[in-house]
Amino acid sequence: DIVMTQFPDSLAVSLGERATITCNSSQSVFSSTNNKNLLAWYQQKPGQPPKMLIYWASTRKSGVPDRFSGSGSGTDFALTISSLQAEDVAVYYCQQYHSILCNFGQGTKLEIK
Amino acid sequence: EVQLVQSGAEVKKPGESLKISCEASGYIFSNYWIGWVRQMPGKGLEWMGIIFPSESETRYSPSFQGQVTISVDKSISTAYLQWSSLTASDSGMYYCVRTGHYWGQGTLVTVSS
Numbered sequence: 177d178i179v180m181t182q183f184p185d186s187l188a189v190s191l192g193e194r195a196t197i198t199c200n201s202s203q204s205v206f207s208s209t210n211n212k213n214l215l216a217w218y219q220q221k222p223g224q225p226p227k228m229l230i231y232w233a234s235t236r237k238s239g240v241p242d243r244f245s246g247s248g249s250g251t252d253f254a255l256t257i258s259s260l261q262a263e264d265v266a267v268y269y270c271q272q273y274h275s276i277l278c279n280f281g282q283g284t285k286l287e288i289k
Numbered sequence: 290e291v292q293l294v295q296s297g298a299e300v301k302k303p304g305e306s307l308k309i310s311c312e313a314s315g316y317i318f319s320n321y322w323i324g325w326v327r328q329m330p331g332k333g334l335e336w337m338g339i340i341f342p343s344e345s346e347t348r349y350s351p352s353f354q355g356q357v358t359i360s361v362d363k364s365i366s367t368a369y370l371q372w373s374s375l376t377a378s379d380s381g382m383y384y385c386v387r388t389g390h391y392w393g394q395g396t397l398v399t400v401s402s
Contacts, residue, residue, distance in 0.1 A: 177351065216390060218334075226334065228390045269334055273388075276339055277350050278324060283333040 178202055178272050182281035188289040195257040197284045199270035204250045207274060214274040217246055217255045220283075221266045230255065262288065291315040293323075293385050293393035300399045301375050308371035309396045311385030318366035319343040322388045325359060325370045328395075329381040337383075340368060375400045 179202040189195040205214045213233035218226040228237050230246035233253055243258045257264055265288060270281040296310040311323065324339035338349035342361040349359070360369045368385055380400045385393040 220334075225384055225392050225395050231390060267333075271334075276322070276348050277336055278339070278386075279336050279350075280326075280334040 177277055178205065178275045178279055180270055180272055180279050180281040182268075182270060182284050184284060185282065186285040186287070188287045189257075189260045190289045191262065192259050193289075195260050195264070195286055197255045197268050197270075197286070199248075199253045199255070199281050201251045201253075201272050201274075205272045205274035206250055213249050213253070214272060215246075215248070215253050216271045216273065217244075218269045218271060218280075219264075219266045220269065226269065257286075260286075260288070291387065291389070291391045293387060293391055295383075295385060295393040295396045298397040298399070300401070303376055303400055303402055305375050305400075306371070306373050307375055307398065308369050309383060309398070311368040311370075311393050313366045313368070313387065316387075318361075319363055323361070323368045324386045324388075325357075325368075326384040326386055327353075327381050328384070329378075332381075337370070342368070377401065 181200045183198045207214055215233040217230040219229050220226040229240050229244050234246040245256050247254050267283045267285050269283050292314045294312045319342045322339050322341050325337040327335045327337050336350055337353040338359050340347045340359045347359050358371045377400050382395045382397050384395045
């Protein structure tokens with residue numbers, strides 16, 4: 177199994193400031209078949225199912241604000257929110273889909289400072 | 290449009306059996322893997338297992354092997370998650386997820402005496 181580890185577990189950032197969450201996989205999630213990293217980022221707000229923000233590690237899903245960006249390759253990835261808005265308060269998860277068992281990170285709770 | 294519609298909330302007693310469903314539409318059901326994700330109250334997302342409807346090939350995460358059964362009925366484009374004997378620790382929200390990051394709305398399972 178590929179184990180996904182996020183850092184930090186919780187994060188408090190002031191409105192308008194940058195927030196960065198990191199994600200490490202226990203083995204590479206790069207696919208030589210399509211030259212892509214099989215890594216997604218999700219946002220989950222209370223009482224709602226997870227919403228995908230980023231796939232292929234850095235491709236923003238249609239409709240997701242451009243303040244959200246993904247980066248990284250191989251085993252180390254990051255989700256950055258360039259200017260935190262109040263509506264971004266949520267729990268964020270990374271997920272690998274390189275393995276058939278598509279494990280998630282433990283989640284990072286993002287709050288306003 | 291791809292849609293995954295899950296069955297409604299369930300309240301069960303310990304020791305009872307349960308089968309929840311995920312009805313797919315908007316694509317060729319047999320051609321895409323469908324997985325199940327557990328979210329216990331206040332906790333993170335856990336990948337339980339996955340099935341390929343065409344051949345009913347199934348894989349389980351180690352924590353869920355032997356604890357649940359994943360199946361499909363191709364004739365009605367529906368995937369299932371079932372328990373033979375529920376315990377309180379099975380309480381939580383369960384999501385079906387299709388490859389390509391399509392999610393059902395979730396089924397809340399409550400197991401209480």
